[in-house]
Amino acid sequence: MIVTIDGPAGSGKSTAARKLAARLEIAYLDTGAMYRAVALAAQQRGVDIREKPALLEVAETIDLHVDCGPTHTRVQLDGHDVSEAIRSLAVSAATPYVARHVEIRALLVDRQRAIGESLGSLVTEGRDQGSVVFPLADAKFVLQASLQKRAQRRLQEMLADGEEVVLEEVMQNLRSRDGVDAKQWEPLLVSGEAIVIDTTDLTIAEVIDIMAETISNASL
Ligand code: DC
Numbered sequence: 663m664i665v666t667i668d669g670p671a672g673s674g675k676s677t678a679a680r681k682l683a684a685r686l687e688i689a690y691l692d693t694g695a696m697y698r699a700v701a702l703a704a705q706q707r708g709v710d711i712r713e714k715p716a717l718l719e720v721a722e723t724i725d726l727h728v729d730c731g732p733t734h735t736r737v738q739l740d741g742h743d744v745s746e747a748i749r750s751l752a753v754s755a756a757t758p759y760v761a762r763h764v765e766i767r768a769l770l771v772d773r774q775r776a777i778g779e780s781l782g783s784l785v786t787e788g789r790d791q792g793s794v795v796f797p798l799a800d801a802k803f804v805l806q807a808s809l810q811k812r813a814q815r816r817l818q819e820m821l822a823d824g825e826e827v828v829l830e831e832v833m834q835n836l837r838s839r840d841g842v843d844a845k846q847w848e849p850l851l852v853s854g855e856a857i858v859i860d861t862t863d864l865t866i867a868e869v870i871d872i873m874a875e876t877i878s879n880a881s882l
Contacts, residue, residue, distance in 0.1 A: 666791035669805035672812025692735035693788035698748035789846035
């Protein structure tokens with residue numbers, strides 16, 4: 663079974679995807695981690711992320727390993743575990759420059775499909791999972807939430823990770839990413855293929871219940 667969860671940063675999709683995967687006892691794939699790893703690699707190699715040819719070379723030459731457990735996606739970059747390092751605000755700000763290139767997207771989409779094929783069943787989250795990567799997925803969800811709520815959630819995560827950041831900075835980061843990111847899942851909204859869940863006033867347990875119920879009603 664393939665379940666896709668798309669939506670903006672802070673919509674709760676990562677936590678929802680992890681917990682849903684654990685409940686369904688299948689693997690969990692965080693595709694944002696793959697784009698983040700390319701951005702981190704560019705920073706480590708001193709590559710200007712606005713320079714397309716150099717950035718493409720980074721994406722083509724990194725040694726990227728993605729380990730999908732039921733509750734985590736751990737990422738190894740050139741032999742080192744970077745699962746925490748890819749969460750910094752600097753990497754978050756650089757990653758859209760990676761994600762906007764169709765060539766890099768094509769590379770990572772191929773990797774994501776290969777992971778899906780080898781695992782058979784998974785809950786995968788990102789921006790284009792239901793629209794591009796797994797168009798034949800068994801269940802597709804789009805999670806949304808107000809900008810204020812999303813910024814508060816991201817702020818809590820980042821403070822917990824020891825980042826020094828203020829709410830306005832996080833809101834600015836989300837705002838600048840929103841317009842570009844939304845184009846990825848908009849086709850699902852237009853076609854009505856996805857179940858849209860507004861998580862602004864829902865607990866994570868309520869979101870998981872809605873998803874699990876939808877899947878069970880569809881007899882998947
Ligand atoms: O979900 P996230 O915040 O970790 O995503 C990081 C960035 O990667 C964000 O700018 C959106 C982009 N992304 C994407 O374009 N397509 C995906 N499938 C996953 C993430």
